[in-house]
Amino acid sequence: MYRYALAAAMLAALSSWPPAYAATARDKMVTCKFGADDQHLQGKARSAFMKKCMSDTDEPRGASTAPGAPARH
Numbered sequence: 764m765y766r767y768a769l770a771a772a773m774l775a776a777l778s779s780w781p782p783a784y785a786a787t788a789r790d791k792m793v794t795c796k797f798g799a800d801d802q803h804l805q806g807k808a809r810s811a812f813m814k815k816c817m818s819d820t821d822e823p824r825g826a827s828t829a830p831g832a833p834a835r836h
Contacts, residue, residue, distance in 0.1 A: 791817060 786794075795816035799809050 788817075
């Protein structure tokens with residue numbers, strides 16, 4: 764019984780840690796700045812890119828959904 768209680772306590776403690784793949788705000792800022800520099804963006808275009816890049820939304824990547832675009836499988 765002691766073993767099960769210990770296992771449950773360990774699981775609870777480990778499940779509260781953030782995932783190892785989570786990017787910090789600082790990491791994300793460095794990545795976004797690199798992208799803006801790579802595209803040679805300046806002014807409003809850079810500001811818009813940085814704002815979109817730093818947002819916490821995920822964009823699905825994959826086949827184009829534009830009308831008339833061939834579907835990729």
